Amino acid sequence: MDEYRAREVLRRSRQKIDGIDRDILDLIASRIALAREIAEAKEVLGMEILDPERELQIIERTRKIARENRIDENKLIELMKILMDLSKTEQKEMLRRQ
Numbered sequence: 148m149d150e151y152r153a154r155e156v157l158r159r160s161r162q163k164i165d166g167i168d169r170d171i172l173d174l175i176a177s178r179i180a181l182a183r184e185i186a187e188a189k190e191v192l193g194m195e196i197l198d199p200e201r202e203l204q205i206i207e208r209t210r211k212i213a214r215e216n217r218i219d220e221n222k223l224i225e226l227m228k229i230l231m232d233l234s235k236t237e238q239k240e241m242l243r244r245q
């Protein structure tokens with residue numbers, strides 16, 4: 148790869164990463180919106196916010212996907228735990244405000 152091409156690859160790849168980051172953040176916002184809906188449903192059903200069995204399913208699925216894509220599984224699981232923590236914080240906040 149010559150220097151001209153390397154600069155082009157850097158520029159284009161960063162542009163794609165910016166688009167992907169935007170999509171990831173939009174998807175996180177959609178995930179949180181769904182968690183808010185779930186909080187309402189759980190309240191009606193008299194269910195706890197925390198569902199350890201569901202969280203375990205999500206973690207196991209993440210582990211599988213990490214392995215298939217050769218991504219550090221502990222890091223990816225950490226990321227999913229952060230997303231689930233975000234949901235729970237939002238859910239608690241939502242129910243507190245009611």
Ligand SMILES: O=C(O)C(=O)C[C@]1(C(=O)O)C=C[C@@H](O)C=C1
Nearest residue numbers: 185196197198201202230231234
């Ligand atoms: O699926 C649920 O019951 C949710 O409330 C969503 C969610 C999640 O973020 O994926 C959050 C908290 C629960 O402990 C399990 C999963």
